Amino acid sequence: MSMRAPIAVESLVKVYNPHRPELAVRAVDDISFVVEAGQSVAIIGPSGCGKSTLLNILGCLDRPTGGRYWLGERDVAQLDDDELAAVRNQHIGFVFQSFNLLPRMSALENVELPLLYASRPRSRDAAISALARVGLAERAHHLPNEMSGGQKQRVAIARALVTEPSMLLCDEPTGALDSRTSRDVLGLLQRLNDEGTTIVMVTHDLVVARSLHRALHMRDGRIVDDGPSAVVVDNFIHLSEEEACKSERPSAQLGAR
Amino acid sequence: MQVRETIRSAWRSLTSNGLRTGLTALGMVIGVAAVIAVLGVGEGAQRSVETRIRSLGSNLITIRPSRGASRGAVRGGSVESLSREDALAIAAFPGVAAVGPQADGSAQLRYLSQNMNASVNGVTADYLRVRSLEVATGLGLTALDDQQRRRVALVGASVATELFGGESPLGKRLQINGVAFRVVGVLAAKGSGWNSPDDAVLIPLATHQKVLFGQDYLSSINVEVVDEDDSSTVEAQVSQLLRLRHGLRPEDEDDFDIRSQTDMLETMGEVSGTFTSLLGSVAAVSLLVGGIGIMNIMLVSVRERTREIGVRMAVGARRSDVLLQFLVEAIVVSLGGGVLGIALGFVAAAAIAQFGGWETVVPSYAIALSLGVSVVIGVVFGVGPARRAAHLDPVEALRQE
Numbered sequence: 001m002s003m004r005a006p007i008a009v010e011s012l013v014k015v016y017n018p019h020r021p022e023l024a025v026r027a028v029d030d031i032s033f034v035v036e037a038g039q040s041v042a043i044i045g046p047s048g049c050g051k052s053t054l055l056n057i058l059g060c061l062d063r064p065t066g067g068r069y070w071l072g073e074r075d076v077a078q079l080d081d082d083e084l085a086a087v088r089n090q091h092i093g094f095v096f097q098s099f100n101l102l103p104r105m106s107a108l109e110n111v112e113l114p115l116l117y118a119s120r121p122r123s124r125d126a127a128i129s130a131l132a133r134v135g136l137a138e139r140a141h142h143l144p145n146e147m148s149g150g151q152k153q154r155v156a157i158a159r160a161l162v163t164e165p166s167m168l169l170c171d172e173p174t175g176a177l178d179s180r181t182s183r184d185v186l187g188l189l190q191r192l193n194d195e196g197t198t199i200v201m202v203t204h205d206l207v208v209a210r211s212l213h214r215a216l217h218m219r220d221g222r223i224v225d226d227g228p229s230a231v232v233v234d235n236f237i238h239l240s241e242e243e244a245c246k247s248e249r250p251s252a253q254l255g256a257r
Numbered sequence: 258m259q260v261r262e263t264i265r266s267a268w269r270s271l272t273s274n275g276l277r278t279g280l281t282a283l284g285m286v287i288g289v290a291a292v293i294a295v296l297g298v299g300e301g302a303q304r305s306v307e308t309r310i311r312s313l314g315s316n317l318i319t320i321r322p323s324r325g326a327s328r329g330a331v332r333g334g335s336v337e338s339l340s341r342e343d344a345l346a347i348a349a350f351p352g353v354a355a356v357g358p359q360a361d362g363s364a365q366l367r368y369l370s371q372n373m374n375a376s377v378n379g380v381t382a383d384y385l386r387v388r389s390l391e392v393a394t395g396l397g398l399t400a401l402d403d404q405q406r407r408r409v410a411l412v413g414a415s416v417a418t419e420l421f422g423g424e425s426p427l428g429k430r431l432q433i434n435g436v437a438f439r440v441v442g443v444l445a446a447k448g449s450g451w452n453s454p455d456d457a458v459l460i461p462l463a464t465h466q467k468v469l470f471g472q473d474y475l476s477s478i479n480v481e482v483v484d485e486d487d488s489s490t491v492e493a494q495v496s497q498l499l500r501l502r503h504g505l506r507p508e509d510e511d512d513f514d515i516r517s518q519t520d521m522l523e524t525m526g527e528v529s530g531t532f533t534s535l536l537g538s539v540a541a542v543s544l545l546v547g548g549i550g551i552m553n554i555m556l557v558s559v560r561e562r563t564r565e566i567g568v569r570m571a572v573g574a575r576r577s578d579v580l581l582q583f584l585v586e587a588i589v590v591s592l593g594g595g596v597l598g599i600a601l602g603f604v605a606a607a608a609i610a611q612f613g614g615w616e617t618v619v620p621s622y623a624i625a626l627s628l629g630v631s632v633v634i635g636v637v638f639g640v641g642p643a644r645r646a647a648h649l650d651p652v653e654a655l656r657q658e
């Protein structure tokens with residue numbers, strides 16, 4: 001269904017406030033990796049380690065300070081604003097933690113939004129079938145505030161899918177959902193991945209991370225571990241427990257006295 | 258993004274905050290209505306002046322004395338440069354159909370116990386023809402009346418009703434400055450207004466000059482030309498003739514002033530045009546205020562909808578799409594306001610005509626002008642906010658709460 005568009009980043013760097021040394025933050029610090037078409041990749045790591053920053057760059061919403069980013073055949077650094085917009089429209093579907101549906105538009109209209117900006121016009125049928133794919137055909141004319149969180153996220157996924165992009169980038173897609181609706185949404189993403197869509201997902205949920213093919217473990221803007229998700233997640237848990245022990249020990253001693 | 262979609266989505270976001278949009282558009286509504294009403298009044302004034310001047314008679318050239326000449330004798334504030342002989346000489350030109358010399362004056366009229374002041378003008382037999390006047394009842398003035406300085410009078414329609422009430426004035430004795438005249442006819446009504454013959458009494462020129470006022474000069478010479486296209490030729494000939502007759506040297510200025518009907522139309526047109534553009538520019542200031550209101554609301558709207566802009570960019574909107582979206586919203590508000598303003602302007606013009614008694618005619622160009630100006634205002638005041646929206650950074654915009 002989708003064109004082959006693997007991601008390749010090389011020495012990627014993002015510095016916030018680069019011109020004000022006292023405020024400068026190296027949110028992404030010399031990151032290199034390749035994502036193959038059809039892969040599902042989890043990005044895990046503690047809060048503030050740069051996951052969203054990395055994902056925004058991958059989604060062409062933000063430009064890196066340094067390094068290379070190859071999206072399929074394209075060197076993203078060479079693209080101008082309009083070309084980036086076209087890439088976002090055709091090749092990338094972005095799913096946000098907070099859904100980001102436009103409140104005054106029905107589910108269907110929200111899903112149609114990317115079609116309005118598509119270079120070649122597509123019919124409303126594409127939007128209807130995208131809604132059907134996420135199982136919300138009968139909710140087409142509901143407004144976002146008439147839907148549950150899980151339904152809203154499914155509408156957002158339908159919107160990401162409607163132009164049939166080769167990859168979905170999800171920033172904590174289940175972060176605002178309870179565990180039950182999370183499972184629905186993840187099941188949906190899983191199915192889309194099985195159908196060939198490349199998925200890169202930032203998540204705090206290690207069960208979710210483990211269910212994907214591969215995981216990247218980030219810390220302070222760097223990738224500290226990269227491999228099959230089960231291995232990376234186990235190492236991550238191990239590391240976290242060690243850290244927890246280290247930080248708890250002094251207080252435990254205090255408590256013993 | 259297609260234009261139709263853009264307009265539809267602009268309409269949605271405007272109607273979702275209907276009250277605010279309405280209040281914003283109100284500035285435009287009032288501004289455009291004011292412009293339309295003012296142009297309506299101006300055009301109405303122009304037309305009524307035109308009708309009035311046209312009713313003076315077709316193919317008319319009017320010669321009046323002027324103060325230009327230092328050699329012209331001046332007495333009692335008037336210039337005595339035109340004489341009956343001048344009028345006779347002009348009548349000899351082939352392009353001239355008829356000449357109506359005229360001496361104006363103002364006098365007290367009296368009939369039985371009724372008194373009034375009116376213009377009393379001395380004219381010759383051709384005057385009625387030259388000025389396209391008609392006699393409603395009775396007779397006109399004849400050449401014999403003039404030669405014999407008869408005390409006969411032709412009264413205007415208003416004078417007739419005011420002085421004689423319901424009675425027929427024909428054959429009645431009318432006192433003009435204490436001199437008794439016989440009324441021989443009543444002029445057909447021409448409509449009231451500036452210099453209307455309805456308010457005047459016409460008497461033979463010689464009677465006017467010798468009997469009543471004792472002055473030999475003329476107030477004006479009305480010349481009817483055979484062909485309207487020749488009037489400038491006739492003007493030139495008359496001018497040459499009068500300069501010769503008045504013994505003016507080449508360096509002297511004319512001691513008379515020749516105006517054709519076209520000249521008068523132009524002059525009056527200029528006057529009412531100036532008047533209209535003055536009022537119009539006052540009205541246009543309110544359009545400016547309306548435009549600033551639109552800009553203000555658009556800036557607020559861009560700030561409020563920053564996240565929406567971020568979402569649109571994230572799904573592929575180009576900067577130009579965002580720019581167009583906000584520009585179209587501004588244009589829809591100003592154009593919508595403009596359309597309502599045109600409607601309100603017509604209502605206002607009709608009300609002015611109804612209750613103010615002024616003729617108002619909204620010219621059709623005013624509609625096109627208002628629509629055009631509305632669009633321009635939308636663009637001029639919308640482009641700043643729209644550019645601000647278009648230059649937002651997608652990530653920053655999405656971070657906005």
Ligand SMILES: Nc1ncnc2c1ncn2[C@@H]1O[C@H](COP(=O)(O)OP(=O)(O)OP(=O)(O)O)[C@@H](O)[C@H]1O
Pocket residue numbers: 016017025026027046047048049050051052053054
């Ligand atoms: N616009 C910004 N200006 C300056 N610093 C920023 C900006 N956005 C993020 N940062 C900083 O960059 C670092 C990485 O932020 P980022 O949002 O990528 O973290 P994250 O891994 O997504 O965290 P979380 O899991 O809490 O979402 C953080 O230290 C953050 O404070």
Ligand SMILES: [Mg+2]
Pocket residue numbers: 051052053171
């Ligand atoms: Mg984040």
